[in-house]
Amino acid sequence: MTIDHPLPAAPEQLEELSAEGLGERRTPGFIRSAILTQPAALVGLGVLFFFVFIAIFGSYLEPYSIHDKTGPVYAPPSSAHWLGTDDGGVDMLSLLIAGTRVSMEVGFAAALVAMLIGGAVGVISGFVGGIIDVVLMRITDIFLVIPDIPLMIVMAAIFGRSLRNIIIIIGIIYWTSTARLIRAQVKSVRERVYVKRARSLGATNNRLVFKHVLPQVAPLLIANTVLMVALAVFAETYITFLGLGDPSAISWGRLIENAFLGNAVLNNAWWAIVPPGVCVTIVILACTMVGQSMEDALNPRLKVGHLSVRRFRLRPLGGKLDSE
Amino acid sequence: MEGRADYVVKRTLFALLTVFVAVTINFLLFRALPGDAVSGLRCQHCTIQFKAALRHDLGLDKSKWEQYKIYLKQLAHGNLGLSDVSHEPVRGLLWDPLKNTLLMLTLGTVFSIIFGLLTGVVAAWRRGTWVDKGSLWTSLAFYSMPTQWLGLMIVYFVADRIGLPHGGIQSPDLGILGNPSTYDYWKDRLEHMILPALTLGLVLYGEYTLIVRSAMLETLGEDYVLTARAKGLSNFAIVRKHGLRNAMLPIVTLIALSLGFIVGGAITVEYVFDYPGIGLAIVDAIDKRDYTFLQGAFLLLTISVILFNFLADLLYFKLDPRVTT
Amino acid sequence: MSARRMLAAAALAAVLLAAGCGGSSGSSGGGSVKQGGVFTIGTTNYIDTLNPFNYIEAEAVTAYLEVYPELVQLAPNLTSYEGSYATKWTHSADFKTYTYTLHSGAKWSDGKPLTSADVAWTANTIVKYQNDATAVLASSVAHVTTVDAPNPTTVVFHYDAPVDPNLVLSNISSLYILPEHIWGSHAGNQGKDLKAFRPENSLPLVSGGPFQITKYEKKGTTVFKPNPGWWGPKPHVEAVGLVYYTNSDSMIADLKSGQISAVDQVPYTAVNALKQSGGLAVTPYKYGEFTNITWNSNPRKPQNRELLDPRVKKAMSMCVDRQQIISVIYDGQATLANQSVIGPFGINWQSPDDQKLQFNCDQANAMLDQLGYKKGANGIRVAPATTGKYAQPAHPMQYQIMVPNSLDFNGSREFSIVADGWSKLGIKVTQQAGGDSAQAYAIETDDNCDAAKSTGYAKFDIALWDWFSYTDPDFQLSVATKGQWCSWSDTGYDNPSYDQMYKQSGTLAGAQRLTLVQKMDKLLSDQWIYTFLVNEKAISAAQPNWAGYHPELNGYNYGYMTEPYQK
């Protein structure tokens, strides 16, 4: 689990950092304010909404059919084809829009799968504790070490090429870091006063989990899921590029693969190479910005830097006093 | 001190357990395929009887549990089976590409670690300045790029401009009329290695800069850094004596954990650059559905990643006197 | 990815290439022939082994033709055979004995004599272990009982049945004659040692052909240098380098930068770029690959049995826009295929009465309407319920099409064109990925495939496929027999009277055989077990300072490497 966070944390650290800064019960508007106060998060969110919009309404926006040859092979961008055409004379812009749909679908669905598995394991492990916790965390540790990408390749090669399989494979490979993060959170929430109070008042475990623990863990889970979307989009391009993608689905990964197999480089067709990669990069950046901003807000783990080029400044007293 | 010995024992056991789990997953995954290695065979003489005999020869008529035991036993002897395609021992088929990959990977990784450390430390040190912001965004961008795409971009925009080959491992005309000199040979090799190593290096560079920066920031926020400053140490001395050494702890762990990613990156990079390493061999095996080879390659990669993680654990042990469990 | 397709099943790879061979009838005349120079050929196929009992990759044959002698080879016209190590040949009146006269005074590159004894040893060894260790080359001696070497320049092949000369030559052209003094000691252990022998470990290889292999890198460069003891026409070059690339992009880049002399197959997507870059000779040439839709034609097929009806298949075929396929996938470098299983190289054997396929969706719709396949509310046609042994309920006409990923053209794109056409007919198809051809075959034939019990071919409906064409129709015709069930048969076609005709065709020669072959061809055409789409053209490119490069000879004729020369 190495490409999940841009500022990833070692397993040992995961525990610490999520336990920090969580002293009090969070209000529901927390996420909103966490995002709205950070420009990077706002920009990221805007970008994500844009791509989600394209994904949903893309079929109305595609200028041409993605199955038809509507121009010459590798035609450069023109007024008829804004992003030129590919090795089959198919309109690149239409392909890019169609690719958005599939890539976003895989991204969000796989992240959801990872969130469900990781969240469930994390909550159970953190809430129940004891031997179950030990066993689940040992399993998580092991999967954390087994290299994800080779495992993903093998699974994709074995289970066959369909979108559903890819979503499941990505999901079941990336749940581990979520599980660790959530477990640490749940553990700290469980020890908090109001949860203890609820427990002493006789709340059932179910009620405790759904009424008290989950709402507190949710923001972190959502932040983690947003980061996971980036990971899933990335993984999809990876699997697809190796020829293990869904053959009937046009995704960004597929377009990169097409550019490679279709000799776009030889044909000097930068328009077939650049756009899909730029889209992937932008979406991953956007997810990272949103997810990271949320996590930072949840875990203010970066303390004051004691070291900096700029030291404290001296200020003449008079000026300050004037303004008082 | 007893606790420290325990640590080594525990990490060793954990590494062994992980290897065992990986081996088991490997066995189970490939048994999840519909049919077996024999049912996919097609040939004039592949009668039902022939297939049954072959199944017997390969031990496929035994129970899964028996097969699993045999598999483990074979592995213990270093036997990874015969390729489904070429029928040669997989162990031998892995060796040549592995050598090529290791060279390229080392070049790329060393590049990225050196530059990642440098820029990460500088960014953390100059936190909030344009140096920090610039390097943060650069590394985030590289980190977000699909490796294969970055490779294509480099082939398209860079290769011809700086006169390096688009791919391959040596020039096609090298050594046809006699053996090249050692110098020519290695110069040619290096020329073919630079771009794939650069691609891999850039992606890793992005990741490592981010890792190092955040680890350094965290370390520089620690109380003992304030103590060091109070003692009168210069900034450079603080970074060198107190910052880096302590930041190395998370960095070592994270770099070890990123090995899976390096391996993954190497696969696409080799594919894009037509570099005949283990990654290209894997792509080829995927293409030909050479499952035994894939199985062997997966095991090799997994075990080496586990091994490196274990080494990182030991390094951690060396770096951090606190570790006990 | 790979320009020529990988043959998955080792045992029968040779069959595919059986038709290969031809003669180098000195086409290097005209112009000034400069001797020397290094000719490097880029290819996306590799020589997997120099042991012909073990090879899988078609590129290996390229090497065998240059280092192991053959009795005959395919002539440069690619339709007839010419002598190679054999100077002439005759057959008995009953077509059961073939006698070849060999070059005299031939030598292996290590100076040992090359004689009929080597031919007899090689052929007899293959016959002896043909069901196991030598199965890869078994087809080259199909029906052979024994081979005699009455004197050093005569070799006699005895067959257990009459075999047509065209078929014999076709088969014998892939008999790679091995030096007995090297190989003889490796025939132990029931012949199993033959497969284990690695001739590439001691280079230069002992050669009886125009070249010696001095350097071999499986996935790198293999170097051929002229064999000084070779008895045939001398190569013009100082050396030939066969350079393997997995990535056509870097191959073409090397060609453009002048690092290699020629490329045998330029990917269709790179043709225009090469033409525009100028300077290179970009040439289309005759190629044997033809593509098709495969229909599951197993008469016991349990579901979607409407697809057994030739009229339905014909109607559906009529709404596949083959021109669109040619323009989108091949960038124009292909032609419409005849509806004949025999393929473009065997055009002389095709029946003149084969089905003709016109692109006409309206008529196709009318035909389906007439056949009673009415469109449902969702616009998808419904196949009505049937009764009888294979009763099936009424069901919508929606199918899965299997697309193997080892096709050397863009299969997904072809699928989408086919699917587009059929959607106009109210027929819905989805793409089923099938791995490479071996795995796709495995899906087609099912796990429990058994010709004796007539099990298998029960699950799939339609596949996109391609075949390679030969000058002799025998192999293609055999594919539709029950004998090829669970093996090369991709359709599951099972017609005893057809099998009877095939059996008979093996014992006929001359005009009689032609008549029967055409009858069989027409039968298959009428049954629409395949819908043939296009004949591919291959395109080669070479540096302008080279001449005499005939890429079409690759795999058929040693002239592939002996003829190129510097202008």
Add this chain to the structure above:
Amino acid sequence: MSREPILSVEDLHVWFDLSGGSELHAVQGVSFDLRPGERMGLVGESGCGKTTTILAMMGLLPSSASVAGSVSLDGENIMARGEDTVSPHRWKDIAMVFQGAMNAFNPVKTIGSQIVEPMELHGTATGKAARGQTRELLELVGISGDRVNNYPHEFSGGMRQRAAIALALACEPRVLLADEPTTALDVMVQAQILELLVRLTRDLGLSMILVTHDLPVVAQVCDRAAVMYAGEIVEMGAMSTIYHDPRHPYTRMLFGATPDLLGDADVISIPGAPPRLDREIVGCPFAPRCDSAFAPCATVAPRRMETSPGHEAVCHLNDHVVAKEPA
């Protein structure tokens, strides 16, 4: 108490930049003198600016801080040119025992090497001599000299605090700033550490500022105390005077307050919370929590008054008692 002050802080202000452009006025005109051999307590709740004050004196504030005022050592204003003038005196003349000695030591280096570090840096001792001194220092604070090569995690909390004191003494400073040296230690250990500090200042002739939230501790240890509230010193004087006659309700309440039962938090059980320092305060900052507040408290800021010689307070209650302002 007639000797010249060794350290003199005059009208010290510290502001922190906050995100969004606003500022936090953390220290608002603090002035006090420290004489040789004197132990002074700086007392107040969490966030009152006491730690910021001593960090400012050491020049250890982060770049988000700006500082005004003067800090004079032997009459020389070491704050005159910021970092440049502070740094030569740091650790050599003024050393510090940090709050939470848990983290004041680098966990991956031995205690000994960390004590040697400033000696070699400032050239007070090098090589073998430095190592010898380190052993002596450890013995001085009550740790066996054989433990120089131990790592911080091998020390108990109390030992680590002792080691931190040894570290502070490494360059033989004249002024020791101790920031909550006993927080997070159990009561027995606390007493031992305080005793050690008293002994050391007496034996070595050190001046010390003890920063704490625990007024009774100050009463035990110090000669003089300054009570801080909301960035200001609200009462300052000899310990005995303050103890017997507190002239600010906050001081009185601090004496009455018991530390948090868990003993780990810097919490004082006075109802209400201190005011926010990023806004302007009208009237007396303590008024909302004061049990003796009356009319002028809400609108008029009280002035500093000398209630008796050497005893100052900032409270309206003293308005009618004393007419004399401090010089």
